[in-house]
Amino acid sequence: MHGSPLAPDLFAHQPPPRADGRLPITITHLEMVRADWTERGRAPDVAVQIEHVVAPTAAFYRELYDRVGRPWLWYERRLLSDTALQMLLDQPDHELHVARHDGDLVGYFELGGDELVFFGLTLPYIGRRIGPWLLDRAIERIFARGVTRIDLNTNTLDHPKALDTYRKAGFRPVRSESKELRDPRVLWPEVYRWPPK
Template sequence: MPSDPATPLLPVGFSALPPGHIAAIVTSLDMVGPPTPRAAKPLPDGMALHPLVRSDCETYRGLYRAVGADWLWFSRLTLSDQALRDILDDPRVEILTLRQDGTDLGLLELDFRQPETCELAFLGLVPEALGQGLGRTLINTAIESAWSHPIKRFWVHTCTFDHPGALDFYRRSGFTPCAVAVEVAPDPRLTGLLPRTCAPHVPLLA
């Protein structure tokens, strides 16, 4: 999303972080019309996308951690059961899981709560499902589903903690960078939201 003019700007040069915090460069990308679809491999036998069981906070959190822990996803883990249930129960939020033989391998979440807008809130795979072309199936599904609604803008954000190929993946899928920000937050590995062994590519400074 474009920066809020009231948001303080970082000074030029290096800025120190508070102890126990992490910082990521966040890139927002959007599209204002459906792109030309890119080919995806057929899903393997026994694998399909299924709606998430509504209001089941623990099932959601378990999949969210399985998919996002190595990329320091933590925003949903800070929510109370009621706050998370309000999202899961909202009909304007579509959540799908990629499942094979009863095991959840991926998460796709689309948020239509803003007028004429869809946010690709979360898209990811568990570590053992990476590298099989399944991400292309997820993003194609996301694009098709988003533009099946009366929206004018579809957007997503990624950051420097995510998979190193995420930014290029979204650009190849038809998104265009539109804004950059820096997010500073308490390190979720130090607050207990995630294990200390997660995301070894991000230094843990206790």
Template sequence: MTSASAPMTARITHLEMTAPPAHRVQMPQGQRLAVLRTKNMPLAFYRYLYEQVGKAHHWLLRRDLTDADLSAAIHAEHTEIQVLYVEGSPAGFFELDLSRLPGEAEVLYFGITPDFQGRGLAKFFLSEAVFAAWAHEPERLVIHTNTLDSPRALQLYQRIGFSPYAWSEETVEPWG
């Protein structure tokens, strides 16, 4: 049996989209939803969303950043963050990395918090992320998923129009 703190190996699937989808996924009915782009998001709120969405999947890029480094990353001109609200509560977020434009935009982070999973929100919210990225007119849009993410993530990304183009592996320290 492996210790809870033992490093894990994640197999990463790199996906791309070279043209925007023909149609946006419609907002699900029956819930009051809002998707709002953030401006100068408080670091504590970002950390809350990052942990709520990413802890189960052992996200690590922003996990241990100092306040100064996190602020520089999320408040950068080339970073766009949008938050999904359901009935007024934060339910997920996506973060776009636009630093490689005009060639490439990346959906760096995307996810729904555990309290709001299983409500049919992911396909709609991913569509919002995709169209937000294509609004910047990249030549291609990329996203990455790995074996530590939701088992449905890869299927969702492919259903929305992404295609795998490469694979890699990474050693990940579990989220304590």
């Protein structure tokens, strides 16, 4: 459930479920080198603490992934068994950083190798200029790991300003691809409700 008064505008770009259960998307792959990074984020108007979660469990991760990703129809990690997910989380180059305000989940970012794997906020914190600031913290951290180039991707189901936000930070699109996914709103209609509420 989306549970946000912003829902009609934020999700208007997401197509309604199709009878065949397929969901067409376009994925944009981007990259950035340090010289192109433009720090944009002002400190948020609320105190946000970022914790590096050193040994996340699959259950802990699933809650984060669901709370941040469900509105944007993230679901691929939902398909993994607990064992497979835990193996991914235990990779030596994997990092999970969780942002909170007074204990409330603001969002998280996830790093793997030279990739910003996942990045997002919970709905109550969207539109409060926290996103660009948290993105700066993610970029800062991944460059501190010694990488020379950061990779990430976004798709046409994500926040309508996601691609623009990444470009303004200094990422440049390098390629795009069209795919058809299995629509999670058809696979799990009790979880991914439609229309957004």
